[in-house]
Amino acid sequence: MSGRVVTAAEMGLIGCRRCGHVMQRPQAVEGNSCARCGAGLRWRKPQSLERCWAFLIAAMILYVPANTMTMMKTINPFNSTDDTIMSGVIYLWAAGTPELAVIVFVASVMVPIGKFIALLTLLVSVHRGSSRDRVGRTRLYRIIEKIGHWSMLDVFVVALLVALVRFDLFGRVEAGGGAICFGGVVLLTMMASLSFDPRLIWDTPEKT
Amino acid sequence: MSLDRWVVCEQCDSVYTRRPLRPGEVADCARCGHHLYRHHRFDLERLLALTLATAIVFVMANVYPVVALNAQGAYNAATIWGAVIATWESGVAPVAFISALLVFFFPLSQICLFAYVLLGLRRGRRPAEFRQAMHALSLMQPWSMAEVFMLGILVAIVKLHGVMTVIPGIGLWSFAILTLLLAALTSYDLQDLWDIAEDVEAGRPA
Numbered sequence: 001m002s003g004r005v006v007t008a009a010e011m012g013l014i015g016c017r018r019c020g021h022v023m024q025r026p027q028a029v030e031g032n033s034c035a036r037c038g039a040g041l042r043w044r045k046p047q048s049l050e051r052c053w054a055f056l057i058a059a060m061i062l063y064v065p066a067n068t069m070t071m072m073k074t075i076n077p078f079n080s081t082d083d084t085i086m087s088g089v090i091y092l093w094a095a096g097t098p099e100l101a102v103i104v105f106v107a108s109v110m111v112p113i114g115k116f117i118a119l120l121t122l123l124v125s126v127h128r129g130s131s132r133d134r135v136g137r138t139r140l141y142r143i144i145e146k147i148g149h150w151s152m153l154d155v156f157v158v159a160l161l162v163a164l165v166r167f168d169l170f171g172r173v174e175a176g177g178g179a180i181c182f183g184g185v186v187l188l189t190m191m192a193s194l195s196f197d198p199r200l201i202w203d204t205p206e207k208t
Numbered sequence: 209m210s211l212d213r214w215v216v217c218e219q220c221d222s223v224y225t226r227r228p229l230r231p232g233e234v235a236d237c238a239r240c241g242h243h244l245y246r247h248h249r250f251d252l253e254r255l256l257a258l259t260l261a262t263a264i265v266f267v268m269a270n271v272y273p274v275v276a277l278n279a280q281g282a283y284n285a286a287t288i289w290g291a292v293i294a295t296w297e298s299g300v301a302p303v304a305f306i307s308a309l310l311v312f313f314f315p316l317s318q319i320c321l322f323a324y325v326l327l328g329l330r331r332g333r334r335p336a337e338f339r340q341a342m343h344a345l346s347l348m349q350p351w352s353m354a355e356v357f358m359l360g361i362l363v364a365i366v367k368l369h370g371v372m373t374v375i376p377g378i379g380l381w382s383f384a385i386l387t388l389l390l391a392a393l394t395s396y397d398l399q400d401l402w403d404i405a406e407d408v409e410a411g412r413p414a
Contacts, residue, residue: 005239007221015216018346020399022214022223036402038339092367100366103359138219138240149353152310156353156360157367159307160274162298163291164368170279175300183306194350198219202240 007202014041045197049123055192056119062185063112069178072158076171084178085109085154107153108182115151115189118144122196129204141198148193151186155179217242245397252404255396256326262389263319269382270312274361278373287379288312288357307357314352315390321345322393325401329408338405346398358387 008015014028015021019037032041045051070082083091085108092101118140125137158179165173215226220240229235229247236243273285286294288311296304321341328335335341361380368374 005222008216008223009221011223013214013216013223015218017218018343019402020215020218021402022216036406037342039343095370097366100363104363134220135240138242141219142242145350149350150356150359152353152356153360153363155303156307156311156357157363159291159295159303160286160360160364161367163286163294164275164277164284164364165372166284166294167277167279167282169282170372174298175295175303177300180300180302183303187306190350198240199221202220 009043009203014043017042017045044199044203045195048195048197048200049126051195052119052123052192055188055195056116056123059112059185059188059192060116062181062188063116066178066181066185069181070176071154071178071182072161073174073176074165074171075174077169082176085182088154104154104157107150111147111151112185112189115144115148115193119189119192119196122201126200126204131204131206134201137201138198141193141196141201144193148190149186151189152183155183155186215244217244245399252326252330255393256323256330258389258393259319259322259326262386262393263323265382265386265389266316266319269379269386272378272382274377274379274383275365276375276377277368278375285375285377288383310351310353311357314348315354315386318345318348318352318390318394329405332408332411334405334409342398342402349394349398352390352394354383354390355387358383 008022012025012028014023016023016034016037016039018039019034021034021036023032023035023041027035028041030041030043033039034041067085069084071085071088072083074081074083085104089101089105089109092098092104122137122141125132158173158175161173162175165171213226215224215235216222217224217237217240219242220237222237222239224235224237224244226245227235229245231247234243234246270288273287273290276283276285292304292308292312295307321344324335325338325341325345328338361383365374365376
């Protein structure tokens, strides 16, 4: 390693969050506008932890109806079935398409829950001023930023099935309230991770 | 030393001096591993061509049906807008609204804004609303979900396959290509485009 890295905060520099332009004092003051693109300058994302907590808690609450309410109704002349996310996954598995069941399970169950756990870990570690494994925690943040939007998969599948399966004779598919809740969960978790400022992981002093 | 030569890691706040990279090289943050910048292989002409190709494929993906179903003579085809409208009519308006934004309006706006910015820069100046266009592009980036919708189409097809006859439409192939082109287009770093704009205005070749 070639010595310690210097941070922008120590040097009185701010890098613009929109265009990357680096500014020095006296221009680099919270609330000033970027000289190049006009975006407001911030040392850190404003109320990062509070906003992240708010979106995350809302998402976790909404996750309950998203799983218990009907995602998709299949109606045909003989019977009608209501599917939740999990019963949809089980149906795919039983119907002889386990690959599909795994894809939907990962996107709709593992990714959201993984994101809840990851964000909770990040938030709690920052609150406690932890100095452990900052590289790993920053990497964790990058992962949840990259994969978060894939959870929208099941919502899109339902929308497509509703559009396609509309036959008088053979039945139709309708979307249920679960689809609204689940879409909301995905949007809220994305807003939570966008609100979180990974620089907070690095702001706490090294413990000796 | 000019501040233009500095780069600040947006994930851990480390400061580095920018140095020229060889083709294919990328600069990662030594402290947190975040990707900082890559070798400039920005070519306005090429990027503009990519934008126009994406626009054409976008139109095709939306005009032609993505899939059609045939259930013993009864036939039904769905376009992307058809899916949005059907979802709306099915009583889950929020789902229709979100889907329309994420797979139609955001990708469309990205294509239009890229075309606007690039056409302006090619003429050797910043277009009038350059700042606003660039801010809108960077805000929309995380919310553009064509590739997720693409996987959704495939899952829906496999789900219906076996129960009914599924006929892939021109819209499906177009949408698949759209997904790839849009990914290529948005893989360009918007911060590089800001640098290019400064070069273009200063009369330096991009």
